Amino acid sequence: MRTRTSKGRSSAGPDPARPERMDIYAVAKLARVSSATVSRTINHVPTVNPKLAARVWDAVHELNYFPNTHARALVSGRSRMLGLIVTEITNPFFPELIRGFEEVAIERGYEILIGSTSHDPEGMKRCMRRMVERKADGVAVMTFGIEQPLLEQLAIQNIPLVLVDEAPNRAGISVLRIDYHEGIRQGVQYLTTLGHRTIAFVTGPLQLHSSQLRLEAFKKALQECGIPLEPRLIVEGDHTMEGGIAATGRLIAADHLPTAILCSNDMLAIGALHRLSRERLRVPDDISVIGFDDIHMAGVMIPPLTSVRMSRTELARAAVSALCAHAENRDPQREYRIGTQLLVRESTGFPSGSLLQMREHRFRAAIVAGR
Numbered sequence: 001m002r003t004r005t006s007k008g009r010s011s012a013g014p015d016p017a018r019p020e021r022m023d024i025y026a027v028a029k030l031a032r033v034s035s036a037t038v039s040r041t042i043n044h045v046p047t048v049n050p051k052l053a054a055r056v057w058d059a060v061h062e063l064n065y066f067p068n069t070h071a072r073a074l075v076s077g078r079s080r081m082l083g084l085i086v087t088e089i090t091n092p093f094f095p096e097l098i099r100g101f102e103e104v105a106i107e108r109g110y111e112i113l114i115g116s117t118s119h120d121p122e123g124m125k126r127c128m129r130r131m132v133e134r135k136a137d138g139v140a141v142m143t144f145g146i147e148q149p150l151l152e153q154l155a156i157q158n159i160p161l162v163l164v165d166e167a168p169n170r171a172g173i174s175v176l177r178i179d180y181h182e183g184i185r186q187g188v189q190y191l192t193t194l195g196h197r198t199i200a201f202v203t204g205p206l207q208l209h210s211s212q213l214r215l216e217a218f219k220k221a222l223q224e225c226g227i228p229l230e231p232r233l234i235v236e237g238d239h240t241m242e243g244g245i246a247a248t249g250r251l252i253a254a255d256h257l258p259t260a261i262l263c264s265n266d267m268l269a270i271g272a273l274h275r276l277s278r279e280r281l282r283v284p285d286d287i288s289v290i291g292f293d294d295i296h297m298a299g300v301m302i303p304p305l306t307s308v309r310m311s312r313t314e315l316a317r318a319a320v321s322a323l324c325a326h327a328e329n330r331d332p333q334r335e336y337r338i339g340t341q342l343l344v345r346e347s348t349g350f351p352s353g354s355l356l357q358m359r360e361h362r363f364r365a366a367i368v369a370g371r
Helices: 024-031 035-042 050-063 069-076 093-107 121-133 148-156 180-194 209-224 241-253 266-278 296-300 312-327 355-369
Strands: 081-086 111-116 138-142 161-164 173-178 199-203 234-236 260-263 288-293 306-310 335-338 340-343
Touching: 024 035, 024 050, 035 050, 081 093, 081 121, 081 312, 093 111, 093 138, 093 312, 111 121, 138 312, 161 312, 173 312, 180 199, 180 209, 180 260, 180 288, 180 306, 180 340, 199 209, 199 241, 199 266, 234 241, 241 260, 241 266, 260 266, 266 288, 266 296, 312 335
Parallel strands: 081 111, 081 138, 138 161, 161 173, 173 335, 199 234, 199 260, 260 288, 288 306
Antiparallel strands: 306 340
């Protein structure tokens, strides 16, 4: 049996108010404009009359019309697709970056194409091949390190690029300069203010330029705080939780345990928390830990992790802005500065056995006793 709506129409039949075929001509009919005006509007041609463009977008939304991206690419000569190449999709930093990149790209009328290298040069080649084959209007390489020959292959294709930390000084390439020093300096200064003097640093893979920059920032921060550099307190990791577990184990096995560990990223720091817990070392009572990146997971660790924030939203917005400027011939900036900032949580405290720590413990005990 066919039911009737309140207006008497059969609910099983087509709605006469809606076109059977949902295409550019249906949008043009509802908006009372030409199909050419619809095409120019959805392709963001700036010369379209604003009143006509508003009618087109109203019709698009009313009809729930989805433009044919392939057809749009043929008309405009551009794919309106931005590529994003990351290192490792399993590191929470990168999904957060991808989400921000996609949100900003969609705001600008672009789709995105994602590639993950998994730290493999062959994986990088496959990612680049996909970007070229899909005719991406620009590619952000967020691997925090790229081999020069691979970079040359992308550059030869005349695809606009955004790179992190370093890039050749040539047309079509922008670079995101991350201020590692400021955030790491804040971390070291905060630890020294608490009374720490033996501070270890767990680096990322030292073949990566970004890892070298973070290590140099740590060394410079120690020098500014008047703390001698102890090579034994610098341990190389691999930016994974397992790497943090292994690196912390090497620090524990040494003759003198540091009172604080600063890590090159949060995954290393989370690994450090795990290893210290297994060794029955309390954080921060026995040892303090600081991470870098401030991924979402950092705030829900036990204890919540003190970390140097590097905003994924700021990175994503700068990368998309640069790529759009290149693709649309709008005088792109050569460099975009990305700031860092220490966020203090509960994984840092006074050094074990210090007078300040003992006072803090007595103060806490007094509060508990007074309840």
